[in-house]
Amino acid sequence: MPNASDFSADLNISLLADTCRVPGPPGHEQRVRKFILEQVGQYADSYYEDHFGNLVLVKKGASETPFMVAAHMDEIGFMVTHVDENGFLKLTPLGGFDPKTLTSQRVIVHGKKDLPGVLGSKPIHLMDPEERNKAPKIQDFFVDLGMPAEEVQQLVQAGDVVTRDRELLAMGHCFNGKSLDNRVSVYILMEALRLLKDQALPYTLYAVFSAQEEVGLRGVQAATLKIQPKIALAIDTTIAFDVAGARKEEYITSLGKGAAIKLMDSSAIAHPKVVAFLKEMAQAYEIPWQTEILTGGGTDTAGMQKFTAGGALAGAISIPTRHIHQTIETVHKEDIQAALRLLCLALVHANQIQTHQP
Numbered sequence: 604m605p606n607a608s609d610f611s612a613d614l615n616i617s618l619l620a621d622t623c624r625v626p627g628p629p630g631h632e633q634r635v636r637k638f639i640l641e642q643v644g645q646y647a648d649s650y651y652e653d654h655f656g657n658l659v660l661v662k663k664g665a666s667e668t669p670f671m672v673a674a675h676m677d678e679i680g681f682m683v684t685h686v687d688e689n690g691f692l693k694l695t696p697l698g699g700f701d702p703k704t705l706t707s708q709r710v711i712v713h714g715k716k717d718l719p720g721v722l723g724s725k726p727i728h729l730m731d732p733e734e735r736n737k738a739p740k741i742q743d744f745f746v747d748l749g750m751p752a753e754e755v756q757q758l759v760q761a762g763d764v765v766t767r768d769r770e771l772l773a774m775g776h777c778f779n780g781k782s783l784d785n786r787v788s789v790y791i792l793m794e795a796l797r798l799l800k801d802q803a804l805p806y807t808l809y810a811v812f813s814a815q816e817e818v819g820l821r822g823v824q825a826a827t828l829k830i831q832p833k834i835a836l837a838i839d840t841t842i843a844f845d846v847a848g849a850r851k852e853e854y855i856t857s858l859g860k861g862a863a864i865k866l867m868d869s870s871a872i873a874h875p876k877v878v879a880f881l882k883e884m885a886q887a888y889e890i891p892w893q894t895e896i897l898t899g900g901g902t903d904t905a906g907m908q909k910f911t912a913g914g915a916l917a918g919a920i921s922i923p924t925r926h927i928h929q930t931i932e933t934v935h936k937e938d939i940q941a942a943l944r945l946l947c948l949a950l951v952h953a954n955q956i957q958t959h960q961p
């Protein structure tokens with residue numbers, strides 16, 4: 604058995620920051636695909652992109668049996684629906700935003716070129732008492748680009764996409780920034796490919812950077828129909844509501860307590876064999892771990908499980924995340940390292956999962 608320090612890697616903060624910075628709202632992941640290929644294309648035996656926008660890197664194993672690992676590369680964003688006569692933009696969301704978190708945020712509008720903008724709304728001074736007590740809606744916001752209407756109209760049109768603008772920040776034992784859902788997992792899967800480059804794997808790894816997860820687990824379904832994995836792991840963020848005011852019964856995971864082994868989310872129940880295998884690996888290699896029961900929110904786990912004929916042995920490794928789907932998402936450094944080690948060890952020892960049906 605390799606010793607417990609195997610696959611421990613120092614965190615590459617600049618790679619994580621770069622990974623979070625690349626804009627890639629659902630259906631517009633081309634810049635993320637290019638970035639991933641530049642970083643880790645060399646570690647794959649082959650790769651392909653499909654019509655859905657998924658990027659699949661294949662690393663051959665001793666057997667051709669497919670082991671699929673999916674990390675969605677899209678981030679929540681917006682599409683411009685309307686450019687008004689004064690040059691302000693109206694938006695529709697691509698993914699699940701909590702409107703109250705959008706007030707006074709900076710965004711980047713991906714028009715003919717990338718343009719900085721701010722999400723504006725009505726000043727509180729002008730709101731009547733009823734308006735002040737109402738939760739904001741996405742429709743209440745507009746993008747102000749700080750330029751005259753004619754200039755805006757030359758650079759931006761309906762259909763252009765918009766992303767959040769926030770640099771990654773090292774904060775205490777954590778990282779804070781936009782798009783850690785799910786770029787932290789993109790980072791983990793890229794680092795796994797690098798760390799495993801000279802490692803023999805029992806099964807053939809399909810490392811899938813999936814598209815359009817945030818609008819309903821769409822890309823992974825198309826990728827799975829082609830790959831038909833026997834074993835499938837999603838890598839994604841999950842809720843850490845371990846903060847001031849949280850009630851005990853609202854617990855999902857805790858920041859800094861280790862990689863979260865998914866038992867279920869609202870779209871999938873992890874296969875007991877996969878759960879048992881991940882727990883065994885974590886215990887054997889002294890990787891901090893916790894379980895995850897995510898009562899609201901789905902993941903690519905479901906797409907892989909359901910779109911394989913006869914079902915895949917599916918589960919997930921999750922990264923506890925505070926302030927998820929906001930511009931200030933927070934993850935813990937040690938949870939990233941734990942999840943990366945657990946993923947690498949699961950891939951190397953995958954033949955210890957009982958793949959026969961009971």
Ligand SMILES: [Zn+2]
Pocket residue numbers: 675784785816839840
């Ligand atoms: Zn996600």
